[in-house]
Amino acid sequence: MSSVVTGEAVVLELKPAGFAARGLSLIIDILAQIVLAIILLLLIGNLLDGVFDPAFTTTLALVVVVLILLVLPVTVETLTRGKSLGRLVMGLRIVRDDGGSIRFRHAFIRGMLAILEIYLLVGSLAFLVSLFNERSKRLGDLLAGTYAMRERVVARPRAVLVMPPRLEAWAATADIGRLPDALARRMSQFLAQAPRLTPSARATLAVDLAAEASHHVRPVPPADTHPEEFLHAVVAARRDRDYAAMMRQRTRTESTARRLHTLPFGQGAEPSGRGGPDGPTAG
Numbered sequence: 001m002s003s004v005v006t007g008e009a010v011v012l013e014l015k016p017a018g019f020a021a022r023g024l025s026l027i028i029d030i031l032a033q034i035v036l037a038i039i040l041l042l043l044i045g046n047l048l049d050g051v052f053d054p055a056f057t058t059t060l061a062l063v064v065v066v067l068i069l070l071v072l073p074v075t076v077e078t079l080t081r082g083k084s085l086g087r088l089v090m091g092l093r094i095v096r097d098d099g100g101s102i103r104f105r106h107a108f109i110r111g112m113l114a115i116l117e118i119y120l121l122v123g124s125l126a127f128l129v130s131l132f133n134e135r136s137k138r139l140g141d142l143l144a145g146t147y148a149m150r151e152r153v154v155a156r157p158r159a160v161l162v163m164p165p166r167l168e169a170w171a172a173t174a175d176i177g178r179l180p181d182a183l184a185r186r187m188s189q190f191l192a193q194a195p196r197l198t199p200s201a202r203a204t205l206a207v208d209l210a211a212e213a214s215h216h217v218r219p220v221p222p223a224d225t226h227p228e229e230f231l232h233a234v235v236a237a238r239r240d241r242d243y244a245a246m247m248r249q250r251t252r253t254e255s256t257a258r259r260l261h262t263l264p265f266g267q268g269a270e271p272s273g274r275g276g277p278d279g280p281t282a283g
Helices: 019-048 054-079 085-090 104-120 124-130 139-144 165-173 181-196 199-214 227-262
Strands: 002-005 011-014 092-096 146-150
Touching (some): 019 085, 019 092, 085 092, 104 124
């Protein structure tokens, strides 16, 4: 998984495609190109047999090959922003190094280099180059500034934060309103990633975050509370209170809307006094 920072300072987690996935998508594309080339060449041979001299027929066949190997891939890749038949099947897409969509320039460079490294050298150059970079880039990707990204990534289910039963009574009365939002986000991210951390790193981070959070929570939890258990309780309590506040606000908004809807037309807040727009009527 690689991180890309966009211009809006948003971190995108993009997973580069492995060598096997890229190889399979390439094989699918080559097979499709071979089938299309055979069909077109047979069609041209049958239609132009005996009509033109062999030199013209050979030139026309060469043009068809160039169209299939260069023009068609570049056009499809440009219009689909990095797709092809093989990548569509394998769930891949070619993107720029910054994660953005490719343009004609990128597709053209990749297409020109593909003739050399894939077709003329039977993929040997692409194979060797892709072994020496972490994103499995071929030579065309290195020169164009692109790589293949996985679009269909299995999303890991998010862990459900549950209030520890032994801390329910403490959390019901604890003051967690002063907990900074940035610290709360770090605690939530830690709890989501904790099962994938090494035991030592998990314990160290739990202790550090619990110590930092304890400065903003009153009263402190019981002395025998595990740091990670404390983090679970704080995050769960904060989530439940935010949800309850949101529901109360929604209820008040809906109640106000219903009252306004039931008022007769023209009735509403009016200026104080009994006069017209110029003020109260004099007695």
